[in-house]
Amino acid sequence: MFFDKLLDKFKINDSSVHKEKISDKLYVNPDDEDKKYVQDRINEAKALAIIINTTVDNVAFYSALNKIIDILSELQKYEDKIPFSSKPSFDLERILTNKEHIIENFNDRVNQEVSNDNNLHLKDNVDSDCHEIFQEVAAHNHENDEDATIPNSPYESDRIIIKGLHPLFISVMREIVDANKIVPVALMREYHLAKEDLHKIFEEGQNAHILDNENNILMSKDFFEKFIDHYDPSIYKCKHSDFDKDLLICIGEIAIENGADTLYEEFDPDDILDYLEILENMNVLSYNSEMNKFDVLVSMEEFHEKCMYIPSPSNELTKNINLENLDKMEGHDFEYACAEILKKNHFNNVTVTSGSGDHGVDIFAYKSDISYAIQCKRYNDTVPNDAVQAAFSAKNMFKKDIAVVMTNSYLSPHGMEEAESLNVKVWDREKLKKMISNPNDI
Numbered sequence: 001m002f003f004d005k006l007l008d009k010f011k012i013n014d015s016s017v018h019k020e021k022i023s024d025k026l027y028v029n030p031d032d033e034d035k036k037y038v039q040d041r042i043n044e045a046k047a048l049a050i051i052i053n054t055t056v057d058n059v060a061f062y063s064a065l066n067k068i069i070d071i072l073s074e075l076q077k078y079e080d081k082i083p084f085s086s087k088p089s090f091d092l093e094r095i096l097t098n099k100e101h102i103i104e105n106f107n108d109r110v111n112q113e114v115s116n117d118n119n120l121h122l123k124d125n126v127d128s129d130c131h132e133i134f135q136e137v138a139a140h141n142h143e144n145d146e147d148a149t150i151p152n153s154p155y156e157s158d159r160i161i162i163k164g165l166h167p168l169f170i171s172v173m174r175e176i177v178d179a180n181k182i183v184p185v186a187l188m189r190e191y192h193l194a195k196e197d198l199h200k201i202f203e204e205g206q207n208a209h210i211l212d213n214e215n216n217i218l219m220s221k222d223f224f225e226k227f228i229d230h231y232d233p234s235i236y237k238c239k240h241s242d243f244d245k246d247l248l249i250c251i252g253e254i255a256i257e258n259g260a261d262t263l264y265e266e267f268d269p270d271d272i273l274d275y276l277e278i279l280e281n282m283n284v285l286s287y288n289s290e291m292n293k294f295d296v297l298v299s300m301e302e303f304h305e306k307c308m309y310i311p312s313p314s315n316e317l318t319k320n321i322n323l324e325n326l327d328k329m330e331g332h333d334f335e336y337a338c339a340e341i342l343k344k345n346h347f348n349n350v351t352v353t354s355g356s357g358d359h360g361v362d363i364f365a366y367k368s369d370i371s372y373a374i375q376c377k378r379y380n381d382t383v384p385n386d387a388v389q390a391a392f393s394a395k396n397m398f399k400k401d402i403a404v405v406m407t408n409s410y411l412s413p414h415g416m417e418e419a420e421s422l423n424v425k426v427w428d429r430e431k432l433k434k435m436i437s438n439p440n441d442i
Contacts, residue, residue: 038078045071047167051160052102054192056113060171061106063160069096113190154221157228164234166201168193173205177224180351182215207233209311209336212350218339220353230309235281240270245310246328251275252284252303260285260294282306308332323433326378326408334378335362338406341432344439347372361394363406373400379409388415392422408432 395403
């Protein structure tokens, strides 16, 4: 397709982009860093080109279009530093000159989708240069999308791609979460995906805890959109050990409260270097070379909010679920662990909401055609009585059959009385223990 041909021209003549070891990072030649950066931008542009040539979503199309033009404009700055086989400025000019053709192709694709044409396919000869300077695209998009100005419309992330993931990861996952179901053939047809590509996206969705291992949907739409704003699996990599979310939170809290200097004597030096780098990438800390110290960029509350959107390693929640591990979990991980316990007890359509607007519901689940609205409470002390009232109200609001408070702790005698009077089930520590050791005990 055109974009592949176009972007292939940007391959740097020196194909052996220098790869330095992490330990040698300070000694990398600036030219080599430039080459690596430019190659990364070219790879990003190729991913955006896939979206431009396949999507039928108005926002995704114009966002990708704007972004690819930004990248080509940026690559012009490197023409005097790096030998391109074709100048980015020349190809950008061609793109801007032929701006109408690609919009026509996009509109044709949308019209075909609306008419449910089962023979929908992309023209292999999309000789439609990427187009549209940002202001014109924004104006065109605004004029043709009246819904964009509707107040109180649901929030939707404007992020298009995530580094290291399939270019259509966000688009496909959004459609799955919106529809609350997965229809593989429809997804393959709409996004022109091979079976292998779709399975790759499913696997990436499982790693992100958007889907479970059986491809059940774990996120609400509201939480998904906020999650996409923050999610970047390439950040959470450790060079010396496996990534541990709890350890990251511990190190981050100490650094914010007492300063990063206090960490050096408490933890292994390699671990500290790994996690300080992650905290820098999260924009939690910033190294001040003049003062030779780390500056704190966020409050403790903002740090905890960022951590909400970090999935634990993919196998961490599903292995060794026991009361001791549940007691150590943060609230959001506890909800996912409860969802796994429910699935092992043969509940189906188990969905973790974990977003604003859930009105006290953390999990929706079904069993034997009975619907459950479940509030999860991980407490070291007695669970407050308002958990019962919240579960009861949520059950009525969402028209579910049974309200549940699921906790690793216990309710007070008064809380148990209120639960009984409102017909709210309480799955406390003893019940949880049985559900873990003897699945299908409910």
